[in-house]
Amino acid sequence: MPKLAKNCIAGLALILVLVLSFPIAVLAQSEQAITGTLRVEINEERTPVAGVDISVVQGGEEVGVETTAEDGTFAVTVPGDGAYSVTLNTDSLPEGVTLQADATETLEVRVESGNNKAVIYRLVSGDQGETSAFSDQAGKVARLVSNGVRFGLIMAMCSIGLSLIFGTTQLVNFAHGELVTFGAVMALVLDNGTIPFLVAAALALALAAGFGAANDLVIWRPLRKRGTGLISMMVISIGLSILIRFVILWQVGGDRQAYSKYRIQEGIEIGPLSLTPRDLIAMAISIVVLVAVAYMINKTKFGKAMRAVADNRDLAESSGINVQQVILYVWVLGGLLAGLGGILLGLDQQVRWNMGFDLLLLIFAAVTLGGLGTAYGALVGSLVVGIFIELSTLVVAPELKSVGALMILIIILLVRPQGILGRAERVG
Amino acid sequence: MSEQAYIDIDSVVAGYVPEVNILNELSMKIDKGELIGIVGPNGAGKSTMLKTFFGLIPVRSGSIKFMGDDITGLVAHSLVSRGIGFVPQTENVFPSLTIEENLEMGAFLDSGSFEERFDYVTEMFPKLGERKDQRAGSLSGGERQMLAMGRALMMKPQVLLLDEPSAGLSPALQDQVFVNTKKINATGVTIVMVEQNAHRCLQICDRGYVLDQGKNAYEGTGKDLLSDPKVIELYLGTLAQQVRS
Ligand SMILES: Nc1ncnc2c1ncn2[C@@H]1O[C@H](COP(=O)(O)OP(=O)(O)OP(=O)(O)O)[C@@H](O)[C@H]1O
Ligand SMILES: [Mg+2]
Numbered sequence: 001m002p003k004l005a006k007n008c009i010a011g012l013a014l015i016l017v018l019v020l021s022f023p024i025a026v027l028a029q030s031e032q033a034i035t036g037t038l039r040v041e042i043n044e045e046r047t048p049v050a051g052v053d054i055s056v057v058q059g060g061e062e063v064g065v066e067t068t069a070e071d072g073t074f075a076v077t078v079p080g081d082g083a084y085s086v087t088l089n090t091d092s093l094p095e096g097v098t099l100q101a102d103a104t105e106t107l108e109v110r111v112e113s114g115n116n117k118a119v120i121y122r123l124v125s126g127d128q129g130e131t132s133a134f135s136d137q138a139g140k141v142a143r144l145v146s147n148g149v150r151f152g153l154i155m156a157m158c159s160i161g162l163s164l165i166f167g168t169t170q171l172v173n174f175a176h177g178e179l180v181t182f183g184a185v186m187a188l189v190l191d192n193g194t195i196p197f198l199v200a201a202a203l204a205l206a207l208a209a210g211f212g213a214a215n216d217l218v219i220w221r222p223l224r225k226r227g228t229g230l231i232s233m234m235v236i237s238i239g240l241s242i243l244i245r246f247v248i249l250w251q252v253g254g255d256r257q258a259y260s261k262y263r264i265q266e267g268i269e270i271g272p273l274s275l276t277p278r279d280l281i282a283m284a285i286s287i288v289v290l291v292a293v294a295y296m297i298n299k300t301k302f303g304k305a306m307r308a309v310a311d312n313r314d315l316a317e318s319s320g321i322n323v324q325q326v327i328l329y330v331w332v333l334g335g336l337l338a339g340l341g342g343i344l345l346g347l348d349q350q351v352r353w354n355m356g357f358d359l360l361l362l363i364f365a366a367v368t369l370g371g372l373g374t375a376y377g378a379l380v381g382s383l384v385v386g387i388f389i390e391l392s393t394l395v396v397a398p399e400l401k402s403v404g405a406l407m408i409l410i411i412i413l414l415v416r417p418q419g420i421l422g423r424a425e426r427v428g
Numbered sequence: 429m430s431e432q433a434y435i436d437i438d439s440v441v442a443g444y445v446p447e448v449n450i451l452n453e454l455s456m457k458i459d460k461g462e463l464i465g466i467v468g469p470n471g472a473g474k475s476t477m478l479k480t481f482f483g484l485i486p487v488r489s490g491s492i493k494f495m496g497d498d499i500t501g502l503v504a505h506s507l508v509s510r511g512i513g514f515v516p517q518t519e520n521v522f523p524s525l526t527i528e529e530n531l532e533m534g535a536f537l538d539s540g541s542f543e544e545r546f547d548y549v550t551e552m553f554p555k556l557g558e559r560k561d562q563r564a565g566s567l568s569g570g571e572r573q574m575l576a577m578g579r580a581l582m583m584k585p586q587v588l589l590l591d592e593p594s595a596g597l598s599p600a601l602q603d604q605v606f607v608n609t610k611k612i613n614a615t616g617v618t619i620v621m622v623e624q625n626a627h628r629c630l631q632i633c634d635r636g637y638v639l640d641q642g643k644n645a646y647e648g649t650g651k652d653l654l655s656d657p658k659v660i661e662l663y664l665g666t667l668a669q670q671v672r673s
Contacts, residue, residue, distance in 0.1 A: 301532075301539060304525065308533045311522040314484060318516065320508035320537040320583065 033075040033116050034086055034109060038068050040097050040123040048072030049097060049123060053089035058082060067092075081113045083256055088121050100124050100267075101139060101274055110256050110350075139272035144390040146273050152366075152386025153286035154348070157341035158359060159366045159378035160293060161212075161334025166367070167310035167374070168330050171220065172234045175241040176338060176363065178248070179215075180356030183208035183339020184346035185248055188257055197261040205339050212335020215240075216328050224327075241357065249353040256350040282344045289340065290379060293333075297375050306330060362389070362402060365409045371419030381419070384408070432496055433457035434618060435481075435587065440490035442480040449488065450476045452642040458620065463613040465629040465650060466622045468639035469663055474622040475517050477639065478589045481620075482514045483507050494587070509537050513585030517592045517622075520576035523565030527556050530564050530575055534582030541584070549578040552608060569596040573605070581612070588612065590621040594628070606632050626664055630654050638663055 034056055038049040048071050055065040056076045063084065064076040078084055087106045090099060099105060100122040111117045162176045187204035191197050219240065223233055267274030297303040308316040309326050317323050338356075345355060366385045370377025385405045392404035413419070435458040443450040450473045458464055466474050479485045481492060483504045491500045499507060504514070522530050531549060535542045550557030553574045559567075564575055573593060580588060593609065594602040602625060610632050613619050623629035630636050630650035638646040638659055646659050653659050 301536070304529050304532060305536065307525055307529075308522045311524050312519055314504075315516065315520060315522065316533070317484070317504040318482065318508070318514045319533045319579065320505045321533065322505050 031077070032080070032111055032114055033077045034084065034111060034119060035073070035075040035116050036119045036121065038072045038074070038121055038123060040125050042125045049094060051092065051094070053092040055087050055089065056084050057087065058084045075116070078111055081111065081255070083108060083110050085109075086119050093123070096125055097123050101143070101272065108256065108350075110258075141391070141394070142272045143274075144393065145387055146275065148387030148390035149383065150279055150283055150348070150386075151390065152383035153283055153290065154341050154344045155359065155362060155366055155386055156290055156379045156382035157286060157337045157344075158356075159363045159370075159382045160290075160375050161337045162363055163367045163370075163375055163378040164306065164310075164330050165334050168306060168327050169220065169224065170230055171237065172230075174234065174237040174360070175215070175244060176334070177356030177358075177360035178241055178244040179208065179212060179335050179338035180342040180345070180359060181245070181248055181353065182211050182342065182356075183335075184342030184351045184355060185252055185353075186339070187343045187346065188252065188259060188351045191259050191261075193260065197259060201343050204343060205336055208339025208342070209332045209336040212331040212333070212338070213328060215335070216331035220331075221324060221328070224324075241360075245354060245357055252351075252353055254353060256352050258350045259347060278347055282347060285340075286344065289337070293337070294375070294379075302326070302329065362405055365405050369409050369412055369419055374419070377419050433493075434460040434462075434495060435620075436491075436493040437481065438491050438493070440477075440480060440492060441488040442476065442485050443488065444476075444485065450642050451480060453490065454639075454643060455490075456637060456644065458618065460618055461613070461616055462618055462635060463610070463633045464618075464620045465626075465633035465636040466620065466639060467624070467626045467629060467636060467653075467663060468645075472639040473642040474639050475591050476642075478514065478591050478620065478622060479516075482512065482589060505537075508583060511583070511586035512589065513580035513583055513587070514589040515576045515580045515591060515593060517595065521564040521567070521572050521579065524563065526561050526563055527567075527575055528560040530579050531556070531560075531582050534579035538583060542582075545582045545584060549581050552581070552611070553578055570598070570601050573597060577605075577608070585617060587618045587620070590619065592622055592624060594623065594625050602628065627654065 036054075038052055039046045040049050041047070048068075050068050050070050050072060052068045052074075053065060054068065054074050054076060056063045056078060058078070063078050066074045066076045068074045076086075085106050085108050088099070090105050093099075101124075103122050107119050107121075109117050109119055158176070158180050161179065162173060165171055165173050165176070183204055186207045187197075187201045190200035190203050192200075195203075219236070220233070223236070228236075267276050268280070295303075297306065305316070305321050305326050306329075308319065308321060309323050313323055316326075342356060345359070349355070362385055363382075366381035367378050368381070369384060370379065370381030385408070388408050389401040389405045392401050396404060435456070437454060437456040439453040439455055440451055441449050441453060454473075454477060456464075466477070468474050476485065480487060483499070483502050483506075487500050491498060493499065494510065494512070497510075499510070522533060525533065528546075531546055532539075532542060535545055546557075550560075555571060556575060556578055559571075564572065567575060573596070577590070577593060590609065594605045597605060606628055609619060609621060621629060621633065630653055633650050636648065636650050636653045637644045638653060640662060645662065646653060646656065648656070654664070
């Protein structure tokens with residue numbers, strides 16, 4: 001049955017992505033603009049940069065282009081509420097001035113009607129760039145790998161839950177992306193200024209764990225009791241995914257939203273990399289959590305019971321293990337890890353109603369790549385997918401980077417059908 | 429037999445698919461410390477009977493009593509804590525766990541006594557101790573069978589249910605299994621053993637049952653059953669007589 005499920009994952013996921021990710025039209029009218037000031041430090045003096053083209057695009061259509069004035073300022077009027085991408089035309093930068101090493105020329109911003117939105121571009125003067133010991137290309141690769149590791153670690157937390165749930169119940173949970181969104185959105189809702197962000201995040205994690213448990217208690221346990229088939233359960237999870245996603249859309253709206261804290265931080269230079277404290281802490285948290293989970297799976301009584309249930313449910317029951325309880329805890333753990341992944345992703349890329357769903361395909365790729373049902377496989381697969389999609393932007397357009405991840409999935413599975421860490425099934 | 433049997437299976441009806449009964453009013457009374465052999469044709473319901481007793485298959489009617497308590501309908505993991513152990517016929521080890529972890533799972537409800545039981549089991553099966561870090565999935569059939577029995581012994585069961593423990597083993601190892609079974613029985617453990625290896629099984633057991641189509645067709649001491657002409661015709665086979673005549 002896992003084989004059949006494996007085949008179904010990729011196909012169904014592709015169809016779902018095509019059918020369900022339609023853009024949300026945003027309608028509103030009033031005066032608002034995207035503004036900013038370009039300055040560069042030359043000889044310890046902040047000098048305005050004039051004559052640089054800034055363009056604003058929404059949904060593939062250009063909204064406006066402005067050139068920075070003598071004092072370095074610009075303001076591009078936009079039609080209303082919504083998400084825009086702002087691009088600085090690097091060709092129009094004066095000789096000797098470049099974007100800071102890790103900064104991108106395109107920024108995604110959200111504008112609220114009636115309010116101007118300020119964007120910040122960090123520029124450096126040429127001679128600063130040249131003092132770097134690293135060549136441009138090597139520096140770029142290092143930055144992409146670091147981004148990939150960061151994204152891969154976050155993805156690993158989301159993947160491990162999916163993998164453990166599959167391992168213990170054989171369920172391919174299409175609603176796993178919604179566990180990710182749920183955690184991120186709960187933190188956003190609780191982060192309303194009355195409590196510190198970290199408290200809001202901790203509460204959100206508790207809710208995410210509870211949400212995982214509720215998934216099992218309300219839906220999956222009764223279905224298992226009735227002996228519902230795996231394919232039926234998979235279809236139910238697809239329905240559940242759509243339901244939860246649109247409830248979230250209805251509750252929080254279709255825009256990207258940021259947490260109140262840690263929005264903009266100064267980067268810390270580490271060799272060719274510039275990482276914000278926020279990135280570093282996110283990576284540290286991910287690593288600590290993943291090591292703790294690995295330890296738990298390998299060494300603790302609960303971890304061993306979990307592996308026993310995954311191996312053979314009846315035999316686990318016959319050994320005195322309360323299988324239904326173990327499965328419930330796996331759901332709690334899955335909800336918790338996915339929720340944490342969601343919050344860290346929200347800090348990095350802002351919170352959106354379908355952030356988890358967008359991640360789902362990559363999670364499936366990571367889990368399948370690493371070997372279905374093996375926790376380490378999910379970790380390795382996530383890192384491979386994370387690094388690969390970032391590095392692929394060296395040769396393909398950034399919008400196509402997820403496609404590259406699916407290509408590597410197909411190639412690796414052709415060579416190693418059981419996944420990178422999966423064990424070949426014993427015959428007989 | 430005493431007034432109240434240690435294990436009392438009374439007119440049990442059970443099955444897998446709705447409307448199809450595999451066990452038809454099966455009854456057995458077993459005393460403490462007995463070694464019971466159960467034989468019968470393929471598909472007679474021997475494995476089903478053990479699984480039903482162990483709570484893995486729901487009982488449709490009838491009752492099962494253990495030490496005077498009604499255990500009908502209790503789930504398997506709660507029977508383990510009452511001192512019943514079960515070694516299934518197939519898939520009886522956790523393949524991705526090591527030997528030691530398999531045995532640890534056997535003592536899941538009583539981790540405190542793990543060390544002591546581990547020593548006991550590895551004394552009986554020294555091979556398991558030598559290879560404790562090997563994955564069970566890579567063991568040979570016979571080694572798996574040992575591990576499966578070892579896992580069930582970890583909880584120090586009062587009753588041990590064995591489903592074809594000698595299946596797939598070489599003749600010498602089969603003898604080993606029967607000797608071990610007898611040894612375990614000698615420590616006071618009640619054993620219910622299903623076997624295809626009827627001659628060997630009936631030789632060592634105190635009493636035997638012949639199951640046919642979900643009912644106990646014959647019952648008696650091992651020697652009686654072996655020489656009963658009806659049992660020979662139904663189950664043991666008439667090869668010996670045919671060859672002679
Ligand atoms: N999981 C199942 N679902 C449906 N029917 C089953 C299942 N397992 C066994 N049966 C049926 O129950 C009947 C009895 O099977 P059982 O395994 O108890 O036989 P057995 O006496 O142990 O035979 P053997 O000596 O071959 O092991 C068979 O007809 C079998 O087809
Ligand atoms: Mg059988």
